[in-house]
Amino acid sequence: MAEDDDDRARPPTSRGGGRRRFLLITAAVLAFFLLAGGALAWIGYRKLDGNIETDATTGRLLERDASERPDRGPLEAENILLIGSDDRSGANGAYGYAGGRRSDTTILLHLSADRRHATAVSIPRDAMVRVPACELPDGTRTQARLVQFNWAFEAGGPACTIRTVERLSGIRVDHHLILDFTGFKRMVDAVGGVEVCVPRAIHDRDAQLDLAAGRQTLGGEQALGYVRVRETLGDGSDTQRMGRQQQFLASLIRKVQSQGVLFNPARLWPLLDAATSAITADEGLSRVGELYDLAQDLRSMPTENVVFLTTPRRPYPGNWDRDQLVQPQTDQLFAALRADLAVTVQPYQVTPSPSPSPSPSPSGRASAFAGPFAPAYTPWPSAAGAEDATVETPSPDAPSASASPLPTTSPTLEGRTADQDSCAMH
Numbered sequence: 001m002a003e004d005d006d007d008r009a010r011p012p013t014s015r016g017g018g019r020r021r022f023l024l025i026t027a028a029v030l031a032f033f034l035l036a037g038g039a040l041a042w043i044g045y046r047k048l049d050g051n052i053e054t055d056a057t058t059g060r061l062l063e064r065d066a067s068e069r070p071d072r073g074p075l076e077a078e079n080i081l082l083i084g085s086d087d088r089s090g091a092n093g094a095y096g097y098a099g100g101r102r103s104d105t106t107i108l109l110h111l112s113a114d115r116r117h118a119t120a121v122s123i124p125r126d127a128m129v130r131v132p133a134c135e136l137p138d139g140t141r142t143q144a145r146l147v148q149f150n151w152a153f154e155a156g157g158p159a160c161t162i163r164t165v166e167r168l169s170g171i172r173v174d175h176h177l178i179l180d181f182t183g184f185k186r187m188v189d190a191v192g193g194v195e196v197c198v199p200r201a202i203h204d205r206d207a208q209l210d211l212a213a214g215r216q217t218l219g220g221e222q223a224l225g226y227v228r229v230r231e232t233l234g235d236g237s238d239t240q241r242m243g244r245q246q247q248f249l250a251s252l253i254r255k256v257q258s259q260g261v262l263f264n265p266a267r268l269w270p271l272l273d274a275a276t277s278a279i280t281a282d283e284g285l286s287r288v289g290e291l292y293d294l295a296q297d298l299r300s301m302p303t304e305n306v307v308f309l310t311t312p313r314r315p316y317p318g319n320w321d322r323d324q325l326v327q328p329q330t331d332q333l334f335a336a337l338r339a340d341l342a343v344t345v346q347p348y349q350v351t352p353s354p355s356p357s358p359s360p361s362p363s364g365r366a367s368a369f370a371g372p373f374a375p376a377y378t379p380w381p382s383a384a385g386a387e388d389a390t391v392e393t394p395s396p397d398a399p400s401a402s403a404s405p406l407p408t409t410s411p412t413l414e415g416r417t418a419d420q421d422s423c424a425m426h
Contacts, residue, residue, distance in 0.1 A: 044269075045288060051276035054286035057137050058176065061159035064135055069163070070172045074340045076113035080285075080294075081106065081162055081176040082120075083153065084184070103153035104228070105245060108165060108173075110337045115297045117342040120249070121333065122242040122310040123165065125150035127323040132167055134160035148322065168325075169334040175285045183278015184227075185220030187252075190270035191261050193217040194252050196226060196244075197421075204229045223248065246308035250418040253306060257299055302419075307345050309333075309415030329411060336410035345415030 062069065073079070084105030103125060110119045126148050133144045134156035142156050152164040162173045188194055195217045202211045209225030211218075218226055227245045261267050276288065285291060298306070312329040316322035336343055 048272055048276045048288045051273065052286050052288070052291075053280040055158065055176070055178070055280050055282055058157065058159040058162070059283055061135050061137070062162060065163060068132070070166050070170050072172045072174075073338055074113045076115075077340045078111045078174050079171050079337070080109045080111070081158075081165060081173045082109055083158060083161060083176060083178045085153075085178050085180050103150045103161060105242070106149070106153075106161065106165070108169065108171070108337075110171075110340075111297055112342065113340055115300060116302075117305045117307070118298065118301055119307045119309070119337060119343045120246070121337075122246060122308070123149055123168075124242065124310065124313050124323045126316075126321065127311070127313060127325055128316050129164060129168055129325070131156075131160065131164045134163060169337070171334060171338055175282050177282075177285060178280040179278050181224055183274060185224050186274035187220075187271060187278060188218070188223040189220040190267060190274045191252070191255050192267060193219050194223055194248060194255055196223075196248060196251060198226075202226075202229060242310050246310075246416060250303075250306070250308060250416060250420065253298070253418045254303060257303070304417050304419045305342070306418035307343050307415055308418070309343070309345055309413055312413065329413065332407070332411040333413060335407050339406035339408070339410075341407065341410040343410050343415075344412040345417065346412055347414070347416065347420075 082105075083103050085103065106123045106125065108121045108123065110121070112118070128146060129149050130146050131142075131144065131149075131152045134142045134152070136142065136156060142160065145151075149164065152160045158176050158178060162176060165171070166173055195215065197215050198211050198213050200213045202209050204210075204225065209222065209229050211222065211226070227241070227248050229241070229244075255261060256271070261271060272288075276291070281291075285294065311333065312326035313323040314326055316324045333343065
C-alpha cells in the first residue's frame with residue numbers, strides 16, 4: 001500500500017503526459033501565429049483598401065444624366081472604362097508641364113457574362129467625336145461639340161468621358177478606373193519587369209527612352225517611356241502607339257498570370273500595393289474585394305480569349321493629325337459587345353495606301369495606314385473645309401445604339417490576343 005501511495009504522489013513522467021504537454025504547447029504556438037497572421041492579414045487588407053482613391057463625384061454626375069444613358073446589357077457582363085491619365089502634377093511632374101489631367105489612353109474593357117472572354121477596345125484620343133453636354137462638379141455644363149475624344153476628359157473629367165463613350169458605342173459603362181504615370185511604373189517594377197520586342201532601336205529624349213532593338217525586359221521607367229513614345233517610332237501616329245500599348249498589356253497579363261508573381265509573396269504584395277496606390281476607382285470598385293474579384297475573372301480567362309484592338313479609324317478629312325472612326329465596322333464592333341459576343345481578330349497588316357495629294361500630309365507623317373481601314377476615297381477636303389466634312393460618328397439626334405437589334409455574329413477585325421508573342425509578330 002505504501003508503495004502505491006508513493007507512486008500516486010509522484011508527478012506524471014510518462015511519455016503520454018509529455019506528449020500531451022507538447023501538443024498543448026504546439027497548439028498554443030500555432031494559435032499565436034494564426035492570430036498574428038490574421039492580424040497582419042487584416043492590417044494588410046486595410047492598408048490596401050486605404051490605398052484606393054474613391055471617385056464618388058462621377059457617379060453623382062452620371063446619375064443626373066441617367067435618362068440619357070444606354071440600358072444595361074446582359075446581367076452578368078461587365079464593361080469597365082480604363083483611363084490612363086497624363087496628369088503632370090506631383091510625382092508625375094517629371095514627365096512634362098504641370099497642368100490639368102488629360103486622357104493619354106482610354107480602353108473599354110468588356111468582360112463576357114460567362115467570364116470566358118474579354119475584349120479591350122482602345123479609343124483613339126485624336127478621334128473626332130461628338131461629345132455631349134456634360135455637367136461639371138461645380139454645377140456648370142459644357143456645350144456639346146464635335147472635338148477630339150480626349151477633350152471630354154480634359155474639360156469634363158471621367159463622367160464626361162463615360163458619357164461620350166456610351167453615346168459613341170451604345171454600351172453602358174458599369175465601372176471606371178483611372179491610372180497615372182507613377183502607379184504604372186510601380187506596377188511594372190513590382191512584377192519584375194515586362195518583356196517586349198522592340199522592332200528597332202529607340203532614342204527619344206522627350207519620352208526619356210534609350211533602347212536597343214530586339215527582345216528585352218523593361219523596368220517601370222523604361223516601360224513608361226515605351227508605351228508613351230510616338231514621334232521616333234513607327235509613323236508617329238497615335239494608332240501605332242496604341243498598338244504598342246496593347247502589346248505591352250498583353251505581355252503584362254501573361255507575366256501576372258505566371259506562378260512567378262501569383263505564388264510569390266515577395267512579388268505579389270508589392271504588386272497589390274502598387275496597383276491599389278495607382279488607381280482612382282468608382283464606388284463599385286474602390287474596395288480590395290471588388291478588385292480581387294475582377295483580377296480573378298481576368299486570371300481565369302485563357303490568354304487566347306483576351307482580345308486587344310483599336311476602334312477602326314482613318315485620317316480625318318483635312319487634318320491628318322486627327323482620326324475619324326470607320327463605319328460600318330465601328331458600329332459592328334460595338335454591336336457585338338452589346339450582344340456579349342466574342343470578337344475575332346486577325347493580325348495587324350500594314351498596307352501602304354496612296355497619298356491623297358502629291359504634297360505631304362499636314363503633320364508630316366507617313367501616308368501609310370494599317371489594313372483594310374486605310375483611306376479609300378478621294379479627293380480630301382482642304383483643311384479650311386475640315387469643319388464641314390462628314391464625320392462617321394452618330395449624329396446628335398441619332399437613336400441610341402442600344403435600341404438596335406442585337407447581332408448574332410461578330411465581325412473579324414484587326415487586333416491581337418494576349419497569348420501572342422510580340423517578337424513573333426515582327
